[in-house]
Amino acid sequence: MSTDTLPASGSRIPMPTAPPAGVRRPRGAVARRIVLYVALAVMAVPFIVPTIWMIASSFKPLDQIFASPPSIFTASPTWDAYVQAFGFQPFARQYANSVYIAVVVTLLVLLVSSLAGYAFARLRFPGQNVLFLVVLVGLLVPGEVTIVPLFQMFKGVGLINTHWPLILVTALAAPCVLATFIMRQFFIALPVELEEAARLDGLGRLAIWWRICLPLAKPALSAVAILTFLASWNLYLEPTVYLTSPDLFTLPQALTRYTDAYGGEMWNTQLAAATMTVVPVLVVFLVAQRQFVEGLAHSGLKG
Amino acid sequence: MTAGSTLPREAVTTASRAPGDKDPVRRRARRFWTMRRRDAAAGYLFIAPQVIGVVLFVLVPVGLAIVYSLNKWNIFTGRLSFVGGANYAALAADPQLPSVLGATAVFSLGVVVLNIALGLGLAVMLNRRFHGVTFFRTLFFSPVVISVVAWTLVWGFLLQDNGGINAVLAQLGIHGPNWLQEGPTAMGAVIVTQVIRSVGVNMVLFLSALQGVPSELYEAARIDGAGSRTIFTRITLPLISPTLLLTSIITIVGALQAFAQIAVLTEGGPALSTTVLVYYVFQQAFTFNNIGYGSTLALMLLTFVMLLTVLQWQLRRKWVFYEH
Numbered sequence: 088m089s090t091d092t093l094p095a096s097g098s099r100i101p102m103p104t105a106p107p108a109g110v111r112r113p114r115g116a117v118a119r120r121i122v123l124y125v126a127l128a129v130m131a132v133p134f135i136v137p138t139i140w141m142i143a144s145s146f147k148p149l150d151q152i153f154a155s156p157p158s159i160f161t162a163s164p165t166w167d168a169y170v171q172a173f174g175f176q177p178f179a180r181q182y183a184n185s186v187y188i189a190v191v192v193t194l195l196v197l198l199v200s201s202l203a204g205y206a207f208a209r210l211r212f213p214g215q216n217v218l219f220l221v222v223l224v225g226l227l228v229p230g231e232v233t234i235v236p237l238f239q240m241f242k243g244v245g246l247i248n249t250h251w252p253l254i255l256v257t258a259l260a261a262p263c264v265l266a267t268f269i270m271r272q273f274f275i276a277l278p279v280e281l282e283e284a285a286r287l288d289g290l291g292r293l294a295i296w297w298r299i300c301l302p303l304a305k306p307a308l309s310a311v312a313i314l315t316f317l318a319s320w321n322l323y324l325e326p327t328v329y330l331t332s333p334d335l336f337t338l339p340q341a342l343t344r345y346t347d348a349y350g351g352e353m354w355n356t357q358l359a360a361a362t363m364t365v366v367p368v369l370v371v372f373l374v375a376q377r378q379f380v381e382g383l384a385h386s387g388l389k390g
Numbered sequence: 391m392t393a394g395s396t397l398p399r400e401a402v403t404t405a406s407r408a409p410g411d412k413d414p415v416r417r418r419a420r421r422f423w424t425m426r427r428r429d430a431a432a433g434y435l436f437i438a439p440q441v442i443g444v445v446l447f448v449l450v451p452v453g454l455a456i457v458y459s460l461n462k463w464n465i466f467t468g469r470l471s472f473v474g475g476a477n478y479a480a481l482a483a484d485p486q487l488p489s490v491l492g493a494t495a496v497f498s499l500g501v502v503v504l505n506i507a508l509g510l511g512l513a514v515m516l517n518r519r520f521h522g523v524t525f526f527r528t529l530f531f532s533p534v535v536i537s538v539v540a541w542t543l544v545w546g547f548l549l550q551d552n553g554g555i556n557a558v559l560a561q562l563g564i565h566g567p568n569w570l571q572e573g574p575t576a577m578g579a580v581i582v583t584q585v586i587r588s589v590g591v592n593m594v595l596f597l598s599a600l601q602g603v604p605s606e607l608y609e610a611a612r613i614d615g616a617g618s619r620t621i622f623t624r625i626t627l628p629l630i631s632p633t634l635l636l637t638s639i640i641t642i643v644g645a646l647q648a649f650a651q652i653a654v655l656t657e658g659g660p661a662l663s664t665t666v667l668v669y670y671v672f673q674q675a676f677t678f679n680n681i682g683y684g685s686t687l688a689l690m691l692l693t694f695v696m697l698l699t700v701l702q703w704q705l706r707r708k709w710v711f712y713e714h
Contacts (some may be wrong), residue, residue: 106632120520127526133531133586140554141544149606153550157557199439206436210429218441225444227699228452229647231668232692235675236454237447259443267440288503292432319538323650328676339539343654354547361540372535379535380594 116250130314131284138365143360145169147224152354168359175356176341178336179218188253189319195258197308198264198314204270205296209279225264230256231324242378253322253337266311273307274300304379313375320368336362428588452692458685464680474598477686486670487660494646496668500581501645502638509592509637514622516593517600527597531590539585542654544683545583546570549655573663576656580664584651588644592637599633602625639702643695667691 144152146157146164171180206212207219241252259261277300285295301308326340334342342364344358372379459477461470481487516527533541548554549569556566569575603626611621627634649668652658658665658673663674668691675684 124520131529134533153552155557158560203437203440206433210433212430212433222440222444225448228448229695231647232688233451235688236451238630256447260447268465318536342539355547365536365540368535369528
């Protein structure tokens with residue numbers, strides 16, 4: 088697979104071509120098709136049932152959560168767990184934290200990565216290759232390795248228990264480097280001729296980037312946006328390390344804090360909070376599937 | 391610098407190609423701010439935020455980690471005292487480390503084997519036209535967009551001793567184990583939870599690789615009388631080997647970084663059975679405040695990731711022949 092020349096849309100799942108017309112289905116094809124459906128349905132269980140079970144259980148009264156024999160649906164649905172999710176922790180605040188951090192990070196990454204990706208793809212300057220390698224190191228080093236020194240650095244400048252580390256590191260290190268890489272690949276594949284007329288008209292590089300290249304880069308930009316939003320939305324280690332006040336928590340961190348005075352899990356409350364975290368993203372995914380698959384397949388291409 | 395660099399911007403941009411320009415200052419300005427130099431300046435400015443970000447948040451921290459690994463950190467005074475290779479010697483003496491590395495190997499290999507097998511299997515099954523193929527692709531991909539912590543919480547809920555999975559097993563007359571409280575089943579649970587959540591990405595990569603195999607090859611093989619198993623092992627697998635390699639390495643590197651899954655599902659337990667390296671780093675550095683030793687372990691993790699990446703580059707050059 089040549090990742091160097093693929094435009095951003097290259098990872099879209101292409102549909103297989105239809106069998107040539109007039110080819111007779113061999114005997115046993117129907118039986119084989121039925122086997123295929125049964126196999127797929129069985130394999131689908133662990134992919135879909137946990138999500139359904141989560142949503143269904145969040146409406147169960149606490150005493151039915153571990154009922155035996157198990158049933159997915161309850162005869163007496165209740166909103167109690169949802170009310171409790173907001174009462175036990177500042178959940179609305181935590182939700183807002185996650186949303187605003189993810190939005191800010193995504194906007195910053197779009198800006199930083201499209202500028203850098205454009206420059207690495209189109210402009211020639213001394214030291215370019217070395218600088219590109221330096222940037223790629225950002226993909227190589229896992230965030231789990233740098234978190235210890237980063238914690239000390241942010242502690243040194245008094246930014247522990249603020250959202251700054253979550254925003255700055257995410258917007259400039261790992262997810263952004265991947266985005267820069269994706270944008271570079273996209274701009275390399277974009278025909279230069281599109282820009283040449285503008286250059287002859289005396290447009291500067293900034294204007295070319297903003298007025299000609301960015302509008303053409305919408306597929307790559309949406310892939311980057313989805314990738315970055317989810318990366319920020321899902322962060323767990325970082326908020327756990329940097330944040331101590333419940334008012335500042337983000338969603339993944341908040342989800343794990345629904346425990347009673349004895350340290351026992353408050354299952355239905357936890358599942359209600361998890362449902363509120365998962366369902367909006369799932370709905371957006373179902374609406375904008377293609378962009379999601381493209382974006383996330385890119386996250387797999389980072390090697 | 392020449393006078394050119396201090397000229398106001400208008401003088402720079404109006405420097406035209408007119409050949410008979412007599413003004414020496416302007417001529418020098420024109421010569422300095424050539425198209426090429428302007429592009430270079432723009433290039434440096436455009437990449438500056440990204441480069442500064444990587445230096446500040448990746449390179450400097452790695453440098454500091456190396457410094458920490460050579461020191462002992464007194465948390466009361468906040469001082470570093472140089473101890474040389476003591477933290478590295480501690481690696482060899484750490485009675486827990488063999489178990490941690492063992493768990494890391496089992497987890498990473500388990501994840502990579504299961505993920506590749508399942509991802510490839512799903513891709514092969516879904517690489518044809520039938521009613522509902524899009525539905526199934528969406529379904530198998532959907533856990534990828536679900537937050538790791540939420541996904542893991544739900545699996546933790548289902549894997550409780552009195553949870554959904556054992557309740558279903560009880561209906562079938564099977565007494566299920568207390569999944570998360572016994573070493574082997576706990577490890578199995580973390581592996582499966584991780585694979586189901588992330589296999590969709592590999593499935594998509596395999597699907598696009600499978601569709602890159604020219605259909606003439608299949609036809610030719612069929613005419614020669616090759617069975618479907620022969621076709622798969624002799625044509626499909628070699629031709630998608632670049633993707634196979636790429637996904638294996640990415641998956642294993644991803645598994646080396648799996649923190650949330652373990653923190654939420656088992657907290658490394660029971661005993662040390664699911665304490666993988668990344669979780670051990672976190673515990674040493676943030677639970678026990680062993681900054682020096684934690685950094686040494688983190689550098690070990692970095693070494694593993696780098697070795698795998700270099701291995702990928704090498705193999706890509708050697709083994710993968712179908713690639714442009």
